[in-house]
Amino acid sequence: MPLRVSAISFLNPAPLLYNFEHEPTASELRTRYDIAYTTPAQCAAQLHAGAADLGLIPIAELDEHLAIVPGCTIASTSEVRSILLLVKNPHAFSVDEALHQVRTVAADSASRSSLAYAKVLFAHFHGNRPGFVQQPAEPLSMLEHADAALLIGDPALLAREHRQAIDAAQPHLLWLDLAQLWRDRTGLPWVAAVWAVRPEALGHHSGVTAQQLIDDTNNSRIAGKANVETLVAEWAPRIGLPDQTVRTYLTQNIHYDLDDDCLRAIQLFRKLAAGIDALPPLNHLPILASDELASGI
Structure with missing residues (x-):
């Protein structure tokens, strides 16, 4: 068998x-x-x-x-590109402060590890425990009612290809690579x-x-x-x-x-x-x- x-x-x-x-x-x-x-x-x-x-x-x-x-x-040993955290940042905060201010994250439900990584990074490195709401992987829809959006896999790569259009529709975004954030904070x-x-x-x-x-x-x-x-x-x-x-x-x-x-x-x-x-x-x-x-x- x-x-x-x-x-x-x-x-x-x-x-x-x-x-x-x-x-x-x-x-x-x-x-x-x-x-x-x-x-x-x-x-x-x-x-x-x-x-x-x-x-x-x-x-x-x-x-x-x-x-x-x-x-x-x-x-990934540096930037992975396929795990993307988009964060609204209208007040031009630093990355650390912007992540500390996040209260809600719309998340693609495809990967439990990526969700868990995001929760670990927020809690252990930014003193924050935002609420996570699962939504289909469409960045602009995700950001309509959330402070941040987590895109995983191929949708994250496609969002990067269309960054100009996304930035035009939703200005003042931070485009953060989850793998790079983890590497910067742990060295691993x-x-x-x-x-x-x-x-x-x-x-x-x-x-x-x-x-x-x-x-x-x-x-x-x-x-x-x-x-x-x-x-x-x-x-x-x-x-x-x-x-x-x-x-x-x-x-x-x-x-x-x-x-x-x-x-x-x-x-x-x-x-x-x-x-x-x-x-x-x-x-x-x-x-x-x-x-x-x-x-x-």
Whole structure:
């Protein structure tokens, strides 16, 4: 029985899924994995409910019942561009003061990690706990009745492409990158998601061992990073972005290697989000001792 996989239908995981979606590897991998596409929040819900065995899930949804698959992540070491916080600032406050003044945030509900990051940043670094209201990802509508809008994924990238029109309709906006805010305040990468697996699904049930899973996911990551131009050609017309925007996003804005800094960032995020120091430790599948793969673990 193939391992049931819940994956994300955004641009940013495209390199991680490369071998699963492109020949000559896709046909073979379909014998081991059955992939369904949804939002990050639904990936986590399906994994927790037992409707999926493996998921590319927000780090806010990790718990001691799941195991992190080493090597792969969706992260950023500076500006990510796809997590955008728009803040009304008619009085030309500094960024810190403007964030302190926010009382309501209209938020796209696609990613629980991004919502959790925003709440952590407001509470721990700006002494503020604004109310969050979920709305469809349309920036001008979101800002009609809220002090700020949080856009996630492809809608955030599209908003940046149309910044001139948005600024004309809603002047005095601060355009803030959530990953850059996190980096500036912690010195650590912003980490959105990792592959997580229900350990009991491995082995006899699916025929996929921990070692095979680590091999397959990391080989796909390596192939995706080596075939960026193929992904640019596929995704630029699909979401209506210029080739160079997609190329820069996949090669400079997103960091795909789950390294030690990313693991430290996950630990800090969990601590701040939970508000307690003594959290149950997270599980990790045994790390593959390959030079090429270990460079991203």
